[in-house]
Amino acid sequence: MLEARELTKAYRSHVALSQLNLCILPGEVFCLLGANGAGKSTTIKLFLNFISPTSGEVKINGLNPRAHPAQTRSWLGYIPEQVSLYPRLSGIENLRYFASLAGESNLHRQRLSDALKQAGLPESAIDRRAADYSKGMRQKVVIALALVRRVKGLLLDEPTSGLDPQAAHEFSRVLRQLSDEGVAILMASHDLYQVRQLASRIGIMRQGVLVETFQSMDVSHLELEQRALQLMK
Template sequence: MLEARDLTKRYEDGLLALDHLNLTVDDGELFCLLGANGAGKTTTINLFLDFIRPTDGKALVDGINVEADPLGAKGRLAYVSENVMLYGSFTARQNLEFFARLAGQAGRSRADYHMILRRVGLPEKAFEQQVKRFSKGMRQKVGIAIAIVKGAPNVLLDEPTSGLDPKSAAELMALLRELRDEGRAIFMSTHDIFRAKEHADRVGIMMEGRLVMVRTRAELEEEDLERLYLEYMEVEALAL
């Protein structure tokens, strides 16, 4: 479970990037956060990862305060960034093995790693290939495989589908739903309104550091998410 309580970030230059965010993403929930560039989505994710420190409020991972116990919190998190960091000269399986060991999860066989790579839909012939020539979609898949191998109950993703072709994006979302069904809390930022509506249990819209709207899947059946989003952006433009 991920919780933001009055989570606030003012950067050193004075910019209020996140303004008292209150949000819970439950175990077994897939939450998609929409918002224009600069709305504060990455800032939110970075606060959960302890990449930056809050100026007020707190981020909790399964009840662990990230600021007070960053290692404890990190142990329960997996992060898939827009450009997954992998070791280019390692194969997909070697990367997986490396990150598994780093997370204290040694003792798996090559076949075990292959099984996980198969599960995330990486083509069989890529398992033992160096990742340096992998497409973005393939890197994302290895990123998710690392999240699975870590066994992290909470997964954060920053615009994971941006730049993916439609098939890869659909596969990624299907995979995230599977992880959700296993009981993980999944929090992702995205610009993909269509997929947010299709796959998320709840969708939020962030504007200038504030969470201005949250809707459940059921509520969105009655509403046009794209129109709602554009209406909020309209309001923002008028306020400027």
């Protein structure tokens, strides 16, 4: 569903990503580990068509997002490290607004409310102003947006950064649910524990190069920590 072929991004003499080859199937959770500047965020931005590759290509469900921007965008959801909502709008009002921007208009309140509950937002918060929301609650509104849109792929950049353990656990629960429903998930993270628990496959990046990939089930948490630290030196 998400595919990179010899994907490269350079900024003058600096190569941010070098010849990445990657394929993430429906229902698979692929987690990228790496130090800051390793190329994780660059990879996600290329899949989202936020930036153009220097060479190589991205495929979303078989289509190049440069040639088919509207169609490929409709298949993808994105959760950045910091989620911004309109503070004066409630959770359900934010969801309705962002869904309408994505072409999902005239949605019944029940469907929006059900999506927010499915994402883990407390029922008491649905009609509260987003100005009072925690980071985890804001993320749940964006997850609800992915549920409403029925995305085929979900890209996440450091989504559990700053979350307390309970919020991180709830976040992982919803991602597993989306994976079970066939959504292909690409996540960049520093959180080794969450990565070990959530990922189908893990990739380690260093200086723009994907240096190793392996199945999550093949390593313990300690082995993952040791391997990541060794490869990221």
